[in-house]
Amino acid sequence: MSPVTSGGRRRLTVAVKDSLRELSIQLSLLNRRVGAQLDVRDVDWDCLEIVNRHGPLSPTALARRAGLHPATVTGVLDRLERAGFVVRDRDPADRRAFTVRALRDRAAEVYRLYAGMNGAMDRICADYTEAELQLLASFLNRATEAGHTAASELA
Numbered sequence: 001m002s003p004v005t006s007g008g009r010r011r012l013t014v015a016v017k018d019s020l021r022e023l024s025i026q027l028s029l030l031n032r033r034v035g036a037q038l039d040v041r042d043v044d045w046d047c048l049e050i051v052n053r054h055g056p057l058s059p060t061a062l063a064r065r066a067g068l069h070p071a072t073v074t075g076v077l078d079r080l081e082r083a084g085f086v087v088r089d090r091d092p093a094d095r096r097a098f099t100v101r102a103l104r105d106r107a108a109e110v111y112r113l114y115a116g117m118n119g120a121m122d123r124i125c126a127d128y129t130e131a132e133l134q135l136l137a138s139f140l141n142r143a144t145e146a147g148h149t150a151a152s153e154l155a
Helices: 006-038 042-054 059-066 070-082 107-126 130-154
Strands: 086-091 094-102
Touching (some): 006 042, 006 107, 042 059, 042 070, 042 094, 059 070, 059 094
Antiparallel strands (some): 086 094
């Protein structure tokens, strides 16, 4: 690997940040198109992804993670429940409380819509060594955490 000058490093850093912005745009577009196929709004899709990754969650915890007002989350959950993506389970210890969990009934439909992107990512990753993939995964995890921190600071 050749040494990079400070100007070269700045240009590469800007290129990485620009690429991340463009990736964000493309993933938002993909998610919007998948959501349209499933008749799910963008904010609903974001909340479903949070429940899929971190659930089951209370509506309050979901609102906090999504950066949404609890009343907004109520509407989101109503729509997701009607569409068959989530269910609200009562807490046996406190009948007033409940958690939201994702249902797997529509998973095949979702996987089918993301099949093109998943296949493309598999082909891209096949071009990298295990060490390079570890570096990329580390970078993306750190960038994700930086995004979480920046969003939290703005809340």
